Amino acid sequence: MLAGARFMIAGCMTILFGSILAGKILLPKKGSWKNVAILSLFQTVGQYYFFFMALAHTSGVRGSIINASGNFIAILFAVFIFRFEKMTLKKLLGCLIGFAGVVLIMGGFRTLLSGGSVTLAGEGRCSRRTSSMRVRAA
Numbered sequence: 001m002l003a004g005a006r007f008m009i010a011g012c013m014t015i016l017f018g019s020i021l022a023g024k025i026l027l028p029k030k031g032s033w034k035n036v037a038i039l040s041l042f043q044t045v046g047q048y049y050f051f052f053m054a055l056a057h058t059s060g061v062r063g064s065i066i067n068a069s070g071n072f073i074a075i076l077f078a079v080f081i082f083r084f085e086k087m088t089l090k091k092l093l094g095c096l097i098g099f100a101g102v103v104l105i106m107g108g109f110r111t112l113l114s115g116g117s118v119t120l121a122g123e124g125r126c127s128r129r130t131s132s133m134r135v136r137a138a
Contacts, residue, residue: 003048065105072098 018026028036055063072095078084079091 007044069102
């Protein structure tokens with residue numbers, strides 16, 4: 001609930017300050033409201049649904065770790081899907097070390113592969129939210 005209020009206030013402030021700077025009221029055109037609704041559905045509502053539902057089934061520490069691993073996913077998307085960046089040795093090593101750290105903190109490969117303390121309802125939803133967020137961000 002508070003996250004939604006935070007984004008609503010941020011949107012209103014953006015319109016207000018943009019209008020002040022432009023010297024006129026800035027509002028989306030009538031034809032743009034559909035795109036605004038679709039963007040908000042996926043960008044905010046969908047992400048927070050997955051994240052908070054996942055946090056109900058996992059610890060905050062694990063959720064935070066998975067959420068932070070989205071930065072590595074963003075690099076890979078920027079390089080291989082959107083072709084915004086070139087893969088360098090430093091980027092590759094950074095992603096590999098970062099993912100290895102996440103796997104290690106989550107209990108190692110054996111725990112991840114056997115399903116040990118990792119659940120689809122918890123960490124699975126959280127990682128899904130992270131990767132969808134990074135696709136949008138890249």
